[in-house]
């Protein structure tokens with residue numbers, strides 16, 4: 001079966017890996033829509049490679065320039081993303097925009113009966129209940145792209161959900177796995193951006209260094225798999241080869257293993273339920289030699305406890321955690337906040353933004369704005 005795919009965030013790291021998958025199987029994947037924001041040069045190259053794709057640029061000026069260069073209409077901004085999400089010729093929309101900008105397009109794609117492949121974990125942290133409820137009402141499915149959730153998705157196939165004891169997310173531990181509190185106080189953006197096992201965009205690289213990435217993933221897992229927070233665990237696995245695991249009532253643990261290449265989970269999310277030869281190098285376990293596991297250092301990295309608290313309370317608290325973290329990461333990257341200031345800002349926003357237990361989308365957006373203001377102030 002051929003899948004006709006829209007990629008929101010095509011000019012980013014996930015977008016690039018998705019292109020490698022699409023190029024490896026042109027008879028199975030057709031790119032029908034592409035979006036970018038600031039990297040107009042890359043969007044132009046992709047537009048030339050995929051001349052049939054509908055395009056969406058970041059703003060009107062970029063859209064006009066691209067339209068002039070290509071001799072075809074180019075959409076832009078939020079309206080453009082919504083149009084791409086509902087393209088009549090699309091079967092599946094891959095949301096790979098960093099942050100929560102992809103939330104409304106994701107909901108719109110589901111409302112138009114598209115399948116959704118979700119890389120943007122922030123949208124599930126902010127509004128996972130709403131995304132999953134929308135998917136349940138419509139005919140589209142939600143396929144996780146995040147490597148941990150894609151692994152769990154694979155381990156759960158054909159299993160009775162009532163026999164699952166817990167989900168175990170693996171975590172590389174980030175670049176500061178062996179640091180102490182004094183080291184963390186002076187971490188620079190350059191040091192924090194150097195991830196030991198994965199090559200990724202800037203925001204998620206910082207999230208991996210603070211362990212907020214794993215915290216966001218705990219909440220993401222809760223919504224994707226309908227699992228209470230107390231049954232979502234984290235284990236540090238420095239090699240990032242076991243992408244995650246599921247423990248069952250009988251004591252069996254199923255795991256998914258693969259090389260550290262996002263093309264693998266992206267491919268499974270795009271071609272599900274088929275397994276096809278793709279661009280990923282095979283895994284050589286003898287070359288690796290050993291796989292290690294250890295407990296996370298919750299004392300040093302408060303992100304996991306903050307995320308557990310937010311995920312357990314629900315309501316607006318995950319949206320506050322997510323927005324405060326986004327704002328704090330921006331401030332850290334522009335050297336306005338020290339590294340520990342990221343989790344200190346998140347904790348402050350979680351204490352200060354008024355809590356709403358059953359929020360509407362507008363209330364979630366208001367909580368998100370309030371959290372950003374607190375971090376910015």
Ligand code: NDP
Pocket residue numbers: 008009010011012013014015035036037038039040058096097098099101119120121122145146147198199200201202203204262
């Ligand atoms: P990048 O920063 O590399 O790419 C982000 C993409 O989103 C780019 O195409 C960018 O356009 C676009 N974009 C950014 N802001 C906006 C906006 N406000 N409106 C429209 N488009 C925008 O990020 P990644 O690819 O690393 O990550 C994307 C998402 O996937 C994140 O949510 C991340 O957590 C998740 N993820 C990433 C993984 C990875 O390995 N990279 C692994 C698992 C999950 P432009 O560059 O043209 O400005």
Ligand code: MG
Pocket residue numbers: 146147148217
């Ligand atoms: Mg991940």
